[in-house]
Amino acid sequence: MKKMKSLATLIAVVSISFAAISCASTKGADSAPAKSPKAQRSVTYEVIDWDGAVTGKDIAEWPYNLQDEGLSALDDYPGIKEKVGNNKYFLTTGENTNKKLAREEARNAVSFQLAQMLNTKAIATFNQVITDKEQALETINATASKAQFTGFERVAETWVFRLKTNHLKNDKQTEEYTYYELFVCDRDVYQQQVEKYLSDILGKVVKSENMQKANKLRDDLVDELMSNDTAALQEVEQ
Numbered sequence: 001m002k003k004m005k006s007l008a009t010l011i012a013v014v015s016i017s018f019a020a021i022s023c024a025s026t027k028g029a030d031s032a033p034a035k036s037p038k039a040q041r042s043v044t045y046e047v048i049d050w051d052g053a054v055t056g057k058d059i060a061e062w063p064y065n066l067q068d069e070g071l072s073a074l075d076d077y078p079g080i081k082e083k084v085g086n087n088k089y090f091l092t093t094g095e096n097t098n099k100k101l102a103r104e105e106a107r108n109a110v111s112f113q114l115a116q117m118l119n120t121k122a123i124a125t126f127n128q129v130i131t132d133k134e135q136a137l138e139t140i141n142a143t144a145s146k147a148q149f150t151g152f153e154r155v156a157e158t159w160v161f162r163l164k165t166n167h168l169k170n171d172k173q174t175e176e177y178t179y180y181e182l183f184v185c186d187r188d189v190y191q192q193q194v195e196k197y198l199s200d201i202l203g204k205v206v207k208s209e210n211m212q213k214a215n216k217l218r219d220d221l222v223d224e225l226m227s228n229d230t231a232a233l234q235e236v237e238q
Contacts, residue, residue, distance in 0.1 A: 042168045048175065049161040060158040063180035066091055080182065083155040087184035088226075090114060090152070099159070099177045106179035107154065115147035118194065118225075122201050125221045129210040136205035143201060151189040156182040187226070195222055 050059045062080065065073035066089075074081035092113050094105030119140050130136045159179045166172045198218045206214045 042166065044165050044167070046163040046165075047160055048163055051158040051160070059160060060180075062156070062182075063091060063093075063158060066182075077156075080156045084182075084184055086187065088187050088190045089155075090183045090185070092181045092183065094179045094181075095176050097174065097176045099161075102159070102177040103157070103179045106157070106181040110152050110181075110183050111147045111149045112144055114149055115144035115197070118197055119144055119201075121221060121225070122198060125217050126202065126206065126214060129206050129214045129217065131207055131210075132205075139204050140201055143197075143204075147197065149185075149193050149197075151193070152183040152185045154181055154183050191222065191226055194225060198222065 047059065051057075052060070060077075062073050062077055071081060071084065074084065090110060090113075092106050092109045094102045094107070094109060096102035096105060123137065123140055126136075127133070157179060159177055161175065161177050164174050164176055166174075195218070198221065202211065202214045202218060
């Protein structure tokens with residue numbers, strides 16, 4: 001198996017801290033992850049079962065490689081790559097001890113997880129034009145649970161079943177399913193919704209005298225988001 005890179009977790013409530021996303025690589029699909037070069041990882045995983053294991057298939061690598069490799073991560077999956085086409089694409093995840101609930105969480109998470117990603121970027125981008133930062137943070141965080149994005153089509157999914165060890169809780173172990181869902185959205189439809197979402201945030205947290213500068217920052221952020229091929233909306237941890 002290739003090395004698989006993991007992305008730092010987007011937590012359910014966006015933090016005001018914007019630490020750089022760290023990556024840790026692991027090796028071997030059907031074995032325990034390699035030790036992190038860092039002192040300790042708080043959570044580690046060992047793969048027990050996966051989508052296609054009963055028929056002798058390897059673990060699908062596209063969820064782990066999309067963020068770093070872009071569409072080239074789908075070269076070995078031409079059917080999925082064709083469905084993605086020129087659309088924006090997004091990876092959601094769901095975790096649960098119940099397989100069905102893990103799948104439902106991932107399938108229903110696109111609006112909330114996309115809003116979380118946008119909130120993180122919005123707070124970092126608009127920080128310089130926000131006066132009451134504490135109140136703004138509460139307001140922005142609250143928007144994620146109410147967000148409704150449309151026009152997303154699910155084009156692929158896969159899952160793994162893993163033993164999860166939490167080293168911050170005396171190495172407590174649980175077995176859980178993780179589902180990965182790949183969604184696509186027309187680029188123009190996506191851009192219109194992102195612009196509206198960010199404009200709504202600005203209207204709530206930026207004073208009128210700072211709005212001109214804020215609008216420029218919003219436009220720059222939208223350009224950045226549109227220039228990126230993909231967004232992993234949740235952690236992809238292997």
